[in-house]
Amino acid sequence: MSLDWSLIGPALMIIGLLMLSAFFSGSETSLTATSRARILQLERDKNPDAARVNLLISDGEGLLGSLLLGNNLVNIAASMLTGQLFARMLGGEHSVWIATAVMTALVLVFAEVMPKTYALSNPERFALFVSRPVLVIVRVFAPIVGAVQAIVRGVLRLLGARVEGPVLSAHDELRGTIALHHEDGGVVKNDRDMLGGVLDLRELTVDDIMVHRKSIHMIDVERPAAEIAQEALHSPHTRLPLYQGEPDNIIGVLHARDLARAMHDNDGDPSTIDIRAIVREPWFVPETTEVLDQLNAFREKREHFALVVDEYGALMGLVTLEDILEEIVGAIEDEHDIAVEGIKPEAESTWLVDGVVPIRDLNRALDWHLPDEEAVTVAGLVIHEARTIPERGQVFHFHGVRFEVVERRRNQITQLRVSASPD
Structure with missing residues (x-):
């Protein structure tokens, strides 16, 4: 052929x-x-x-x-x-x-x-x-x-189809990429949380991460100098707000370093210290300040401590540079911190959680996705979803999680038992 x-x-x-x-x-x-x-x-x-x-x-x-x-x-x-x-x-x-x-x-x-x-x-x-x-x-x-x-x-x-612009923002794309690499094993959980914390800074305001006024350790400036010095030196905090008359009337911030220097100059006698002369001017910031803006403000002013107020000037809480850093790297504890066990494992897939634990911390610890748009704390989330202040022993199912009220003091939920559960 x-x-x-x-x-x-x-x-x-x-x-x-x-x-x-x-x-x-x-x-x-x-x-x-x-x-x-x-x-x-x-x-x-x-x-x-x-x-x-x-x-x-x-x-x-x-x-x-x-x-x-x-x-x-x-x-x-x-x-x-x-x-x-x-x-x-x-x-x-x-x-x-x-x-x-x-x-x-x-x-x-x-x-x-x-x-x-x-x-x-x-x-x-x-x-x-x-x-x-x-x-x-x-x-x-x-x-x-x-x-x-x-x-x-x-x-x-x-045909009415949308053809302009991306569906996701650059931040959303980064979040998706980080989550994908975490699921594939290329990024460990701690690294994922840290990277996500950096991206979250612009979406948070200082009232999301502040220490509530109820938990602030404040001192009455009218007390004797020796008592103020003793209480300040025994406090785990280096900066303490001083008020006059009522707690909302903050007149200054006492720094432990300034107090120690004044005691050294007075031969260690705290009773002769003029407390008002060594306090620092308080720095007030609105509760709506973005966390990223507050971080930049801390860097510019070289300060680590600010008091948070609402639109009426009422004290809401305080925020520190450490609070912002903890949003990125997780809890930071030093030798002077008082350890507070806010999340305790009780049984398999069940935890006892203090009501004041922030939702973001619970999500980070248990790798959950509870919403934190309407409430900051776990107790606040339960109250928001229940539309009432629950009684002890009541059980709720929200967002795939079972919440049981374990302790309640007055109108405050102090402890809950949580576990993963389908809606």
């Missing part, structure tokens, strides 16, 4: 078109799957291919349109040539169906699955390799792609 050389040319053209199809398919997958953060770092390291990749993915719609246009052109051309080739080889009406089956198998294996599989496993390497020819293709096809985009957007608008 002699070789028909007239069939070699079309066969080689089909193979070449399949290779081009594989190039378009792999390029599309690699350029959409590549890590923009890694490519940006490579660009900063003066990698010219990385600069081209960033330029390409910055216009995702134009890139996708050009690659799809090229891929469809070569696939259609390859299909037409295959049909003609099989018609010449086999003749008859069945040649078209045979050509379709053969071409489908070739495109699926060699022009779609194989290049996309490799591109998914090596997205950055593939994207850097094809960046130069793809950039040329995008520029050549730009007029056609632009016209196609205009038609597509016009049709989508007529």
Whole structure:
């Protein structure tokens, strides 16, 4: 059987078109799957291919349109040539169906699955390799792609579809990426919590993290200096608000270092110290201040302590630099802290939780997702959801968690038993 050389040319053209199809398919997958953060770092390291990749993915719609246009052109051309080739080889009406089956198998294996599989496993390497020819293709096809985009957007608008803007903000994308890597085992829980804490700073206000006024250790400035000094030196806190007359009337903040210096100057006799002379001016901030803004304010003023007031000037609580840092790294305890066990494991998947424990701390400790938009503490969440102040022994099911009121003092829930439970 002699070789028909007239069939070699079309066969080689089909193979070449399949290779081009594989190039378009792999390029599309690699350029959409590549890590923009890694490519940006490579660009900063003066990698010219990385600069081209960033330029390409910055216009995702134009890139996708050009690659799809090229891929469809070569696939259609390859299909037409295959049909003609099989018609010449086999003749008859069945040649078209045979050509379709053969071409489908070739495109699926060699022009779609194989290049996309490799591109998914090596997205950055593939994207850097094809960046130069793809950039040329995008520029050549730009007029056609632009016209196609205009038609597509016009049709989508007529159908009432939204086509402008991303669905997720940059912060939401970061959160999703961190959560994904945590689920895949690439980021441990502590690192995930720290990264999430940094992203949360702009969404929190100081009233979300402050120490409530009920828990503030304050001292009456009218008391004898010796009593004030003794109480301050026995306190676990280095800064103590001083009030005159009533607790809302804060006149200054006593720092343990200033007190120690004054006692040294007075030969250790606290009774002769002029307390008013060594107190520092109190710094008041609104309760609506964003935590990130407060962190920047602490840095600018070189202060670590601020008193929080509401819109009427009433004292609500206090916030410290340590409170903000704990939102990022978790609880910070030193040798002077009083350990408070706010969350105690009682049985398997059951915990005793103090009512004043912040919802964010409970979520972080147990890896839950209780909402904290309407309440700050666990007790506040139960009261908000129950729409009443529960009695001891009452049980509620909210957000996939079972809450049982264990202790109540007056109108305050002091302890709850919590466990995971379906709604």
